[in-house]
Amino acid sequence: xxxxxxxxxxxxxxxxxxxxxxxxxxxxxxxxxxxxxxxxxxxxxxxxxxxxxxxxxxxxxxxxxxxxxxxxxxxxxxxxxxxxxxxxxxxxxxxxxxxxxxxxxxxxxxxxxxxxxxxxxxxxxxxxxxxxxxxxxxxxxxxxxxxxxxxxxxxxxxxxxxxxxxxxxxxxxxxxxxxxxxxxxxxxxxxxxxxxxxxxxxxxxxxxxxxxxxxxxxxxxxxxxxxxxxxxxxxxxxxxxxxxxxxxxxxxxxxxxxxxxxxxxxxxxxxxxxxxxxxxxxxxxxxxxxxxxxxxxxxxxxxxxxxxxxxxxxxxxxxxxxxxxxxxxxxxxxxxxxxxxxxxxxxxxxxxxxxxxxxxxxxxxxxxxxxxxxxxxxxxxxxxxxxxxxxxxxxxxxxxxxxxxxxxxxxxxxxxxxxxxxxxxxxxxxxxxxxxxxxxxxxxxxxxxxxxxxxxxxxxxxxxxxxxxxxxxxxxxxxxxxxxxxxxxxxxxxxxxxxxxx
Ligand code: PLP
Numbered sequence: 146x147x148x149x150x151x152x153x154x155x156x157x158x159x160x161x162x163x164x165x166x167x168x169x170x171x172x173x174x175x176x177x178x179x180x181x182x183x184x185x186x187x188x189x190x191x192x193x194x195x196x197x198x199x200x201x202x203x204x205x206x207x208x209x210x211x212x213x214x215x216x217x218x219x220x221x222x223x224x225x226x227x228x229x230x231x232x233x234x235x236x237x238x239x240x241x242x243x244x245x246x247x248x249x250x251x252x253x254x255x256x257x258x259x260x261x262x263x264x265x266x267x268x269x270x271x272x273x274x275x276x277x278x279x280x281x282x283x284x285x286x287x288x289x290x291x292x293x294x295x296x297x298x299x300x301x302x303x304x305x306x307x308x309x310x311x312x313x314x315x316x317x318x319x320x321x322x323x324x325x326x327x328x329x330x331x332x333x334x335x336x337x338x339x340x341x342x343x344x345x346x347x348x349x350x351x352x353x354x355x356x357x358x359x360x361x362x363x364x365x366x367x368x369x370x371x372x373x374x375x376x377x378x379x380x381x382x383x384x385x386x387x388x389x390x391x392x393x394x395x396x397x398x399x400x401x402x403x404x405x406x407x408x409x410x411x412x413x414x415x416x417x418x419x420x421x422x423x424x425x426x427x428x429x430x431x432x433x434x435x436x437x438x439x440x441x442x443x444x445x446x447x448x449x450x451x452x453x454x455x456x457x458x459x460x461x462x463x464x465x466x467x468x469x470x471x472x473x474x475x476x477x478x479x480x481x482x483x484x485x486x487x488x489x490x491x492x493x494x495x496x497x498x499x500x501x502x503x504x505x506x507x508x509x510x511x512x513x514x515x516x517x518x519x520x521x522x523x524x525x526x527x528x529x530x531x532x533x534x535x536x537x538x539x540x541x542x543x544x545x546x547x548x549x550x551x552x553x554x555x556x557x558x559x560x561x562x563x564x565x566x567x568x569x570x571x572x573x574x575x576x577x578x579x580x581x582x583x584x585x586x587x588x589x590x591x592x593x594x595x596x597x598x599x600x601x602x603x604x605x606x607x608x609x610x611x612x613x614x615x616x617x618x619x620x621x622x623x624x625x626x627x628x629x630x631x632x633x634x635x636x637x638x639x640x641x642x643x644x645x646x647x
Contacts, residue, residue, distance in 0.1 A: 159277050159620055167618040175616035176634055181329065181597045182398055183461050183628040191461075193396050195454040199443035207439060214423040214431065216245020217438035223445035224389050224404035227368065228325075228358060228375050235379065235408050242419035243406035244426060245433045249359040249390030250278060252405035256355055256386045257286035258425045259407075260320055263418075264353070270312065270321040272296075274622065276329045279322060279357075291315070296331045301590035301602060303333050309346055317351035325387075326371040327360035327596025330624035334364060334595060340374045344381045354378055354385040362394040364595045366462030368455060384408050391441050393597065394458050400437030461628075465597065468630040472599075473591045475639030483587050483602065483646055599625045607645040615641040 157165065163179030185191050215221070221243040225236045235241050246252040260267060269283045272295035283290050293311040297304040312321060323343075328334055335343060347354060356375055362368040378385055389404040391397045405422065409415040426432070444450045476483075591599050603611070603623035611617040617638060619625050630638060 159622075163618045163620055166612070170616050170618075172616035174634075174637065176618065176629060176638065178617060178619040178625045178629045178638075181393065181626045181628065183393065183396060183597075184631065186464065186631045186633070188629070188631050188633065191396055193454065193457045195444050195450050195457055196395055196397065196440055198450060198453070199440040202443050203436075203439045207435070209435070212245070212432045212435050212438070214244070214427050215419065216433045217435070217442060219446065220402075220438040220442040221245055221404050221406070223442055224391075225406055227445060228361065228372050228387055228389055228406075229379060229408075230372070230376055233376075233379065239412040240409050240415050241406050242409055242415040242422060243404060244419065244422045245438055246388070246403040246405040246426075247430065247433060248392050248401040248403040249357065249388050250282070250403075251401065251433075252388030252390070252403045253279065253282050253357060254286065255405045255422060255425055256388060256407075257283045257288055259386075259422060260355075261286045261288050262425070263421060264318070264320065266318075267353075268316070268319050269355070270315055270319055270352075272308075272322065272324070272328070274330055275322070275324070276357075276359075277620075291319075293321070295328070296333060296600070298602070301333075301593070301600070303335060303339070305335065305339055309343065312343075312352060313346060313350060315350065315352055318353070320353045320355050320386075321347060322355050322357060323374065325356040325358035325361070325374045327364040327598075329359070329596070330598050330620070330622060331600045332594025332596050332598050333600075335374070337373060337377070340377045341381075344378045344383065347378075348381055348383060354383055355388075356385060357388045359388070359390040360393050360596055361389070362455075362458035363462055363465070363597050366459035366466075368394070368458060379408065384410065391437065394461075395441060395444065395454065397437050397440065400440070401434060402437030402441055465627045468627050468632075468635060469592045469594070469599065471632065471635045472627075472630060472639055473588045475636055476588045476591075476643055479639060479643045481588065481639070481643040481647060597626060597628050599627050601625055601642070603642065603646060610645040611641055614645075617641055 160179055164177060167175060167177040167179065183191055222236065225241050225243055226233065229236050229241070244255075246255055257269070260269065268289045268291050270291050270293045271279055271283065273292045274296060280290065293315075294304045294307040296302075297307075315321070324334070326334055346352075356378070358372075358375065361371045364371045375385075375387060384407070386407045387405070389406075391400075391402045395402075407415075407418050407422070409418050444454050590602065594600060601623045605621040605623070608619055608621050608623055611619065615637070
C-alpha cells in the first residue's frame with residue numbers, strides 16, 4: 146500500500162471550482178461569472194496604465210534580494226495612509242503595527258493566527274453570508290467562529306437590527322469581522338449612519354473590529370470614500386486590525402500584494418505587536434514577494450501616478466455600475482418578473498424602505514398575509530387584494546400613530562420606528578400602520594447593490610440550469626461577478642436569467 150491511500154480528495158473550493166468547470170467547457174459562448182477578477186468590456190483582463198508606468202519605472206532598478214520579514218516598509222506606510230488617511234494621527238504617531246502580506250487572504254490568515262495566539266479564547270464573529278474563504282481561514286487558525294446575521298433575503302438589504310442584536314450579545318473581547326466596503330458576496334454595505342451606530346455599539350460592548358478591505362475603490366469608485374468605515378471606527382477611538390489587498394483595485398491579483406496592520410495604544414505596543422506579526426510570518430513564508438510591493442509603492446508615493454490610478458479605479462467601478470444598469474434593463478425589457486411573490490407587511494408612512502420597495506413592485510402577489518393583528522408565523526388568511534396599494538397611498542401619512550421610540554432610518558436617515566415586521570425591520574412602524582402588500586423587488590437589487598458582485602437571489606437549482614443549459618458559470622449561492630459582464634454578453638445573460646427564473 147502507498148503512503149497516502151487514506152487521504153480522501155478534498156472538496157472543491159466553491160469559488161475556484163467554478164473556474165475549473167468553466168475551463169473544461171467547450172461552448173464558445175461560455176461565461177465565467179464566478180471569480181471576482183475585473184475584465185474590460187471585451188472580456189479581457191486589464192493591466193492598469195498606472196501599473197504599466199510603475200513597471201517601467203522599477204524595471205531593472207532593483208536587485209532581486211529578499212525583502213525583510215515584514216516586507217517593504219515604505220509600501221506598508223503608503224498602504225496604511227491609503228486606508229487610515231494621509232494625515233492619520235495613528236500612522237504618524239507610530240501607533241500602527243504593519244507588515245506586508247500575501248494579499249488579502251494572507252492578511253486575514255495572519256490576523257486569525259495572531260488572534261489565536263494573542264487574544265486567547267476570543268471568538269470571531271463572521272457575517273452571514275461572507276466570502277467563503279473566511280470560514281476556512283479562521284477554522285485553520287483554530288479560532289472558534291460565530292455567525293452574525295448580515296443579509297436579509299426578503300428585502301435584499303442589510304439586516305442591521307438583527308446584526309446589532311447579535312453583536313450586542315457577544316462576549317466582551319470578541320472579534321468582529323467586518324467587510325470595510327463592497328461586501329462580498331452581497332454587495333450590501335451599511336450606510337454611514339449605520340457604521341457610526343455599529344462603531345458606538347462595539348466600543349460600548351468592547352468588541353474588537355477586524356476589517357477586511359479587499360475592494361477599496363470598488364464600492365463607490367472613490368478610494369477615500371470607501372475608507373469611511375475604517376475612519377469612522379478610528380475617529381471613535383477603536384483599536385482595530387485591517388487587511389488590505391491590492392489584487393482588485395490595482396489589478397495585481399497574481400502579485401499577491403497586501404498589507405496587514407493593527408492599530409495599537411502607542412508606539413511601544415505597536416513595536417511589540419509588529420514583532421509578533423513577523424514571528425508568525427517567518428515560519429510560514431519567511432518574507433513576502435518584492436515586485437508587487439515596488440509597483441504599489443511607486444503608484445502611491447507619486448502624486449501624479451496616484452491620481453492616474455484613482456481615475457482608473459473609478460473607470461473600473463463605473464463600468465461595473467453601467468453593467469448593473471444594463472443587466473437590469475435587459476431583464477425588464479424581457480418582462481422578467483423574477484418570480485417574486487409579494488407579501489403583506491405593516492408599513493409606516495414614514496418608512497422610506499417600504500415605499501421604495503412598493504414602488505418597484507412587479508405586481509405578482511400570491512402570498513397570504515397575517516392580518517392587522519396577526520403574527521408572522523402561520524399566516525393563513527387568503528388574499529384580499531391582487532394588486533399593490535399605490536405607493537402614494539403609503540406615503541400619504543394615513544394611519545400613522547404618534548411617533549415613539551423614533552430612530553434614524555438606516556436608508557434615508559429620516560426618523561423611523563424600529564419595527565416588529567421581520568421582513569422590513571428596522572424600518573417598519575410599530576404603531577397602527579397599513580397592512581400593505583410589499584412585493585419582492587423584482588430586479589431592483591441588481592442596481593441597489595454595489596461593488597464587484599451581485600447577489601442575484603437565484604436559487605442553487607437555477608444556478609445549475611444556468612450552468613448546464615447556458616454555460617454560465619457562477620457560485621451556487623447565486624453570486625455573479627459583475628466584472629465579468631460586458632455589453633457583448635449581457636443580453637444573453639439576461640435571457641438565461643429570465644428563462645431559469647420564470
Ligand atoms: N477578502 C474578501 C472579502 C475577498 O472577497 C477576497 C477575494 O476575493 C479576499 C479577501 C482576498 O483576496 P486576495 O487574497 O486575492 O487579495
